[in-house]
Amino acid sequence: MSDAASIPLWVEAARTGDGSAMDALYRRFAPVVHGILLAYVQRADADDLTQDVFETAIRRLGELREAAAFPGWIVSIARRAALDAKRRPAALTGLELDRTASPDRPDEHLEAERSLRAIASLPEAYRETLLLRLVEGLTGPEIAERTGLTPGSVRVNLHRGMAMLRTALGSVAHARGSTV
Amino acid sequence: MNMPHDPIRDDDYLWDRSDPADPEIARLESVLAPYALRVERSVRTSTPLPRTQATHARRSSRWRIALASAAVMAMFAIGVGGWYRHRLQWPEGQPWQLSAVNGEASIDGRAAAGIHSLAPGSVLETGKGGSANLRAARIGQVVLGENSRFSLVETRSGRHRLQLEHGSLWARVWAPPGALGVSMPTADVLDLGCEFVLKTDAEGYGQLTVRSGWVQIDNWHWEILVPQNARVELRGKQMPGTPYDLGASAAFVAALREIDAQGHAAAADGDAVRRLVAAARRQDAITLVSLLRQYSQLGEGPLFDRTAQLMPADAVVTREDFRARGSDALNPWWSSLPYPRMKRWWMQWPDAFGTQAKAEVLLNENH
Numbered sequence: 001m002s003d004a005a006s007i008p009l010w011v012e013a014a015r016t017g018d019g020s021a022m023d024a025l026y027r028r029f030a031p032v033v034h035g036i037l038l039a040y041v042q043r044a045d046a047d048d049l050t051q052d053v054f055e056t057a058i059r060r061l062g063e064l065r066e067a068a069a070f071p072g073w074i075v076s077i078a079r080r081a082a083l084d085a086k087r088r089p090a091a092l093t094g095l096e097l098d099r100t101a102s103p104d105r106p107d108e109h110l111e112a113e114r115s116l117r118a119i120a121s122l123p124e125a126y127r128e129t130l131l132l133r134l135v136e137g138l139t140g141p142e143i144a145e146r147t148g149l150t151p152g153s154v155r156v157n158l159h160r161g162m163a164m165l166r167t168a169l170g171s172v173a174h175a176r177g178s179t180v
Numbered sequence: 181m182n183m184p185h186d187p188i189r190d191d192d193y194l195w196d197r198s199d200p201a202d203p204e205i206a207r208l209e210s211v212l213a214p215y216a217l218r219v220e221r222s223v224r225t226s227t228p229l230p231r232t233q234a235t236h237a238r239r240s241s242r243w244r245i246a247l248a249s250a251a252v253m254a255m256f257a258i259g260v261g262g263w264y265r266h267r268l269q270w271p272e273g274q275p276w277q278l279s280a281v282n283g284e285a286s287i288d289g290r291a292a293a294g295i296h297s298l299a300p301g302s303v304l305e306t307g308k309g310g311s312a313n314l315r316a317a318r319i320g321q322v323v324l325g326e327n328s329r330f331s332l333v334e335t336r337s338g339r340h341r342l343q344l345e346h347g348s349l350w351a352r353v354w355a356p357p358g359a360l361g362v363s364m365p366t367a368d369v370l371d372l373g374c375e376f377v378l379k380t381d382a383e384g385y386g387q388l389t390v391r392s393g394w395v396q397i398d399n400w401h402w403e404i405l406v407p408q409n410a411r412v413e414l415r416g417k418q419m420p421g422t423p424y425d426l427g428a429s430a431a432f433v434a435a436l437r438e439i440d441a442q443g444h445a446a447a448a449d450g451d452a453v454r455r456l457v458a459a460a461r462r463q464d465a466i467t468l469v470s471l472l473r474q475y476s477q478l479g480e481g482p483l484f485d486r487t488a489q490l491m492p493a494d495a496v497v498t499r500e501d502f503r504a505r506g507s508d509a510l511n512p513w514w515s516s517l518p519y520p521r522m523k524r525w526w527m528q529w530p531d532a533f534g535t536q537a538k539a540e541v542l543l544n545e546n547h
Contacts, residue, residue, distance in 0.1 A: 031217050047217070135212045135213070155191075
């Protein structure tokens with residue numbers, strides 16, 4: 001049975017209290033939730049909010065009418081959680097930067113931050129899809145399966161988003177080069 | 181990062197990682213991988229891992245999380261979400277279950293053998309070699325060690341308050357921060373999602389050792405945050421000592437005691453400070469940062485320089501900023517300390533499951 005076909009079965013089993021089904025859903029969708037959250041909040045807050053989103057999903061699983069709609073449903077919970085967090089006056093952690101996320105090499109850290117800023121400047125649909133692909137490491141077909149989007153939409157988002165990202169990074173590099 | 185690219189080739193790799201790899205996208209994947217969900221510091225490397233190795237590390241990390249989650253999720257048998265809500269709820273004033281009693285123990289002066297609960301207001305006492313194991317409502321477990329005097333002051337959903345007049349106590353709690361608090365002769369201990377061991381005499385001398393998460397210890401005049409694998413020494417009516425890592429050397433701890441005894445009179449370049457700095461390891465950063473927060477005059481000496489050496493390169497604190505802004509300037513260092521965030525009690529799933537054997541070992545430690 002394909003993974004996509006397994007999702008509704010896991011949801012139905014989880015509704016009856018099947019622990020292994022809940023675990024499977026968590027392992028499958030936690031990276032998606034985290035990637036969506038990263039499109040709106042800093043990494044430290046995304047880590048915390050990922051737990052909050054699953055807590056909410058667990059409590060409200062009985063309200064989900066169609067088990068097959070779980071991917072889009074949990075993505076919408078993640079977006080709402082992220083937007084709620086953004087509306088708060090201060091970051092959840094009270095930190096401007098999440099230093100635990102920095103790679104060991106400062107140059108890579110700077111490059112990563114520059115790339116994340118460029119991704120953050122893209123339109124929402126491109127931003128989310130690129131974060132799932134480049135940060136969470138999901139492929140296009142996996143993103144489609146786990147967000148409820150069609151493969152065609154994901155492919156378009158990836159292609160256009162990456163083109164815009166190349167331009168944004170090129171602009172940054174060009175601007176930096178011209179000031180040296 | 182800007183390299184010539186073929187859009188069609190890029191799209192294939194971008195879509196499903198089909199060969200050939202697009203070097204620009206591969207570079208982005210490499211530098212952004214540390215920002216993915218729960219890539220632990222221990223599996224992070226300064227150079228990109230080969231794909232198979234990186235995949236293995238990520239799966240390994242996720243598998244550890246999965247094992248913890250599977251254990252918790254298995255308890256959802258009474259209904260999705262029901263277990264979670266059920267666990268945090270507790271009728272006001274409902275007695276706690278006394279699940280085991282060993283050796284000499286009494287409740288309100290009567291032998292505890294055969295008694296299966298402890299009501300608010302009752303006093304539970306253990307004698308030499310005695311111990312008592314309580315279920316902390318539904319949020320965890322408390323084990324009382326020998327020669328202890330203990331009572332349950334208040335218990336209801338979200339708020340459980342205990343009193344330890346003297347003796348020792350081990351607690352493991354899985355609940356939002358602040359759910360469990362222990363009052364002692366001269367201070368209060370507040371659980372922030374964790375496991376800890378508390379030892380005190382009737383005058384308030386003893387120690388608090390944190391095994392998991394964070395604990396706050398405070399009274400009306402001060403408060404101290406103690407992270408996992410750290411200890412503070414309780415000093416009666418004085419402020420407790422500065423937290424130190426459980427692996428700190430004897431020389432480090434001895435120098436720290438001297439500095440704590442000198443308090444605000446400790447000299448920035450004094451002998452005790454120099455000995456402490458010489459013995460400081462990376463894991464002792466919690467002590468160094470805590471000392472700077474507590475005794476700002478130490479910022480003028482080698483303690484500040486050693487702290488700067490031990491901290492990550494991207495956590496920058498200057499002496500000038502510290503002079504100008506005081507302990508607020510230390511936030512980048514404090515935020516870089518390698519401990520779990522307090523908000524993440526939900527992730528401390530193993531704390532939901534206690535083992536009494538471990539508790540007894542910890543309670544019987546002599547140091």
